[in-house]
Amino acid sequence: MLGYTHVMHTQRPMSLDRQSAEQLAIQAIGFVASDPELLPRFLALSGIEASHIRRAAAEPGFLAGVLQFILAHEPTIQAFCTASEIEPAQVAAALRALPFGDNNFEAST
Numbered sequence: 779m780l781g782y783t784h785v786m787h788t789q790r791p792m793s794l795d796r797q798s799a800e801q802l803a804i805q806a807i808g809f810v811a812s813d814p815e816l817l818p819r820f821l822a823l824s825g826i827e828a829s830h831i832r833r834a835a836a837e838p839g840f841l842a843g844v845l846q847f848i849l850a851h852e853p854t855i856q857a858f859c860t861a862s863e864i865e866p867a868q869v870a871a872a873l874r875a876l877p878f879g880d881n882n883f884e885a886s887t
Contacts, residue, residue, distance in 0.1 A: 792871040799875035802868065803841035806848050807831065809858050816854060820847055839878035845869055846879075 794802070810816045811831065821827065824843060826834050834840045848858050848869060855866050873879040 792867045794871045794875045796875050799872035802872040806844050842876040842879035845873040
């Protein structure tokens with residue numbers, strides 16, 4: 779199983795500019811919002827109400843939090859990357875390009 783930590787430590791880090799990272803994170807919000815199992819989990823973990831997601835997306839750190847949520851769960855990152863036709867390394871690079879995006883979160887399987 780290849781998780782976020784594996785992606786970060788076995789490949790040369792990719793970089794994205796902030797605008798590209800924000801676009802990828804917004805795509806991730808759409809992915810989470812459209813999934814009837816992921817959305818309630820995201821809302822519970824983030825403590826945000828569904829009606830406040832658009833407003834929260836403008837807050838520093840929210841977009842990084844969405845990508846951390848995606849990256850922290852192997853089946854979720856695989857599903858997102860498959861649906862978006864991107865590599866997990868791109869998601870990790872987007873996280874690093876965003877405010878409050880770093881490697882300090884727990885991964886789950």
